[in-house]
Amino acid sequence: MSLELFHSQVMPIRPKLYRFAYRLLNNEQDAQDITQDAMLRVWNQQGRMAELQNLEAWCMRIVRNLALDRLKSKKYRNTELLDKADTMQASHQSNPHLAAEQQDVMDRVHRIIHALPEKYRTIIQLRDIDGFSYQEIADILELTMNEVKTNLHRARKAVREQLQNIQVYGLQ
Amino acid sequence: MDYNKIRALLEKYWEGESSLEEEQMLRHFFVTHTQAxxxxxxxxAPMFQYFRLEQEKEIPQPAARIVPLRKSKPWQHWMKxxxxxxxxxxxxxxxxxxxQKQHELIAADWTQQDTFDDPEKAYAETQKALQLLSRNLNKGTEQMEKLSYFNDATQKIKN
Structure with a gap:
């Protein structure tokens, strides 16, 4: 792969890779490091480029693997993720009371999603936030399309049950 | 939008069978719907609102750093x-x-070699040295003879 090809095909997806890493790690510095490492790895494995069908999915897969390694090595605590929930911004509300209430609801949803197992959480993020197709998710996570749908169904079901608890019992 | 249509879309959504367009419609509905x-x-509703917020959330993008490989300058490795x-x-x-030590050893060896150039003189010196040795040896044997007398005497007494 020439430098031009790297610039034209890999560099444009860099922001996407960074966003993905950021969502997985919830840490700006770590996401930067992982993105940089992933770019290096792509460059070093340029020989494989020819046999790849989906370059973006391959890059995303590298980012995910690196991020998971980082998570394991650092033994991220769940609370680190939860702490971030406080910094989330709810949509603009003129009424401070309503805004606070909505912020609270958003924090709860954030906690529910981040409490999911990594696989479920990643699938939900890739589908519902990043807007990837089932096939793209299958490529990124090295699953079949049916497995993606099954896991997505289970992940959404888990979120739904938690949401129902909030709705009915006001439980967190 | 018709609630029944939303219900049908939601059903597909929970099953993991909805398309991206249908999911977009759901997000749009739950974000824009103001009535009860x-x-x-x-x-x-909170989940779709959360997804929309996350989609719109600005994640600080770091500038891509392309650091050219620096050619190492010779003086950078002065310690090496x-x-x-x-x-x-x-x-x-x-x-x-x-x-240097080898030279000294060789020189010392040379000094211990022949000390005389004249073989007759050397012969005389050697003879002198051997005579001295034999004299001293004789002195020793004389003493040993006395000892043998003593030994013979004790043998006789014993017998």
């Missing part, structure tokens, strides 16, 4: 060169010391 929702639709020089100096010094 029917109870069965309320549970999904200094170490090599030091090792070479050490080895040189020890070789020199070794050779």
């Amino acid at each position: 929702l029917p109870e069965d639709l309320r549970e999904a 060169y200094a170490a090599v020089l030091l090792i070479m100096a050490g080895v040189g010094y020890s070789v020199q010391q070794f050779r």
Whole structure:
């Protein structure tokens, strides 16, 4: 792969890779490091480029693997993720009371999603936030399309049950 | 939008069978709908609102850093060169010391070799030295003879 090809095909997806890493790690510095490492790895494995069908999915897969390694090595605590929930911004509300209430609801949803197992959480993020197709998710996570749908169904079901608890019992 | 249509879309959504367009419609509905929702639709609203917020959330993008590979300058590795020089100096010094010692040993060997140029003189000197040796040896044997007398005497007494 020439430098031009790297610039034209890999560099444009860099922001996407960074966003993905950021969502997985919830840490700006770590996401930067992982993105940089992933770019290096792509460059070093340029020989494989020819046999790849989906370059973006391959890059995303590298980012995910690196991020998971980082998570394991650092033994991220769940609370680190939860702490971030406080910094989330709810949509603009003129009424401070309503805004606070909505912020609270958003924090709860954030906690529910981040409490999911990594696989479920990643699938939900890739589908519902990043807007990837089932096939793209299958490529990124090295699953079949049916497995993606099954896991997505289970992940959404888990979120739904938690949401129902909030709705009915006001439980967190 | 018709609530029943939303219900049908939601059903597909929970099953993991909805398309991206249908999911986009759901997000749009739950974000823009301002009136009170029917109870069965309320549970999904926060989730879709959260997704929309996350989509719109600005994640600080770091600028791509392309750092050109720096050519190393020769003086950047001065410690390496200094170490090599030091090792070479050490080895040189020890070789020199070794050779010097060898020379001294060889010189010492030379001094212990022939001390006389004239063979007759050397013969006379050797004879002198041997005579001295035999004299001293004789002295020793004389004493031993006395000892044998003593020994014979004790044997006779015993018998």
